[in-house]
Amino acid sequence: MMLKNKTALITGSNRGIGFSLLKRFASEGCNIYAHSRKPNIEFEKKTKEISAKNNIEIQHIHFDLRQSSEIRNGIMAIIKTKAPIDILVNSAGIIHGGLFQMTTVQTIKDVFSVNFFGMLEVTQLVSKYMIRKKKGSIINIASVAGIDLSAGNCAYGTSKAAVIAFSKTLSSELSAHGIRVNVIAPSLTDTEMAHTIEAKKEKTILSDNKEPFKRMARPEEIANSVCFLASEKSSFINGEVIRVDGGNKF
Amino acid sequence: MENIQIYKEIFMESFEIKENILADLKYQGVERWDSVGHMVLIAALEEKFDIMIDMDDIIDFSSFEKGKTILAKYKVII
Numbered sequence: 001m002m003l004k005n006k007t008a009l010i011t012g013s014n015r016g017i018g019f020s021l022l023k024r025f026a027s028e029g030c031n032i033y034a035h036s037r038k039p040n041i042e043f044e045k046k047t048k049e050i051s052a053k054n055n056i057e058i059q060h061i062h063f064d065l066r067q068s069s070e071i072r073n074g075i076m077a078i079i080k081t082k083a084p085i086d087i088l089v090n091s092a093g094i095i096h097g098g099l100f101q102m103t104t105v106q107t108i109k110d111v112f113s114v115n116f117f118g119m120l121e122v123t124q125l126v127s128k129y130m131i132r133k134k135k136g137s138i139i140n141i142a143s144v145a146g147i148d149l150s151a152g153n154c155a156y157g158t159s160k161a162a163v164i165a166f167s168k169t170l171s172s173e174l175s176a177h178g179i180r181v182n183v184i185a186p187s188l189t190d191t192e193m194a195h196t197i198e199a200k201k202e203k204t205i206l207s208d209n210k211e212p213f214k215r216m217a218r219p220e221e222i223a224n225s226v227c228f229l230a231s232e233k234s235s236f237i238n239g240e241v242i243r244v245d246g247g248n249k250f
Numbered sequence: 251m252e253n254i255q256i257y258k259e260i261f262m263e264s265f266e267i268k269e270n271i272l273a274d275l276k277y278q279g280v281e282r283w284d285s286v287g288h289m290v291l292i293a294a295l296e297e298k299f300d301i302m303i304d305m306d307d308i309i310d311f312s313s314f315e316k317g318k319t320i321l322a323k324y325k326v327i328i
Binding site for chain 2: 079
């Protein structure tokens with residue numbers, strides 16, 4: 001098992017890629033702090049089953065990434081237990097699509113508040129805790145939208161570009177403390193988010209059934225890459241951005 | 251062990267320095283108290299005194315003496 005006896009904090013773990021990560025990490029022997037914005041009975045029921053099946057612990061933690069005080073209280077609650085956080089996966093995010101001249105600046109700020117600034121605050125607190133242990137792996141889930149930056153990406157794509165840039169600089173700063181920081185940049189992935197109107201253009205590009213890679217990524221394919229970066233199998237990979245996109249460009 | 255001795259030992263271990271230079275020690279006053287060393291110091295203080303120092307205070311923590319004032323905010327009396 002690639003993550004046996006490790007402990008991971010996964011943000012946005014209640015759905016989409018985050019939930020897929022939770023399942024995969026659990027199957028690899030990892031104990032998990034499962035973050036979601038609010039409590040959810042259905043999610044808690046699923047995690048009880050996953051925990052029992054894999055003989056690992058899953059503890060729920062709730063905070064709104066737009067609220068600094070909630071983030072601080074949430075992370076402090078973990079730190080007070082003195083349990084290590086070996087792995088941080090910043091998976092929580094919101095989507096937006098639209099041309100710049102049809103997007104308010106407030107909307108852009110709202111997207112950044114979750115996708116970038118909320119992620120920053122979580123990472124600042126957790127990485128400070130990881131420094132005590134002199135080890136850790138941080139994986140930030142960005143997007144190919146943050147690299148290809150086609151039209152319609154003034155909010156989501158640029159927020160993910162910021163995640164990528166921040167991750168690279170952070171990897172340089174934290175390497176002195178034995179902490180690696182890497183990025184996974186998925187293309188459109190078959191989750192709830194993919195079936196929103198914002199993803200319509202990408203879905204059209206990927207709807208050619210004649211080619212094996214002209215399709216959406218499966219959440220477990222993203223989870224495979226994240227699991228690799230979380231594990232010791234990637235022990236000398238740091239500051240990298242890995243596209244998981246089947247070779248498709250948008 | 252008294253807090254002052256714990257505090258001194260954290261500085262001495264973090265920066266590999268002797269006790270006799272602590273009183274006047276300031277940030278970047280010795281080779282190892284650079285930004286990387288600063289995070290090592292903060293991590294050690296947080297771990298030992300079981301506190302979480304705010305970012306503003308981390309930035310303000312500019313000397314051995316100033317650190318005592320800052321830790322007092324977290325009810326750690328040196």
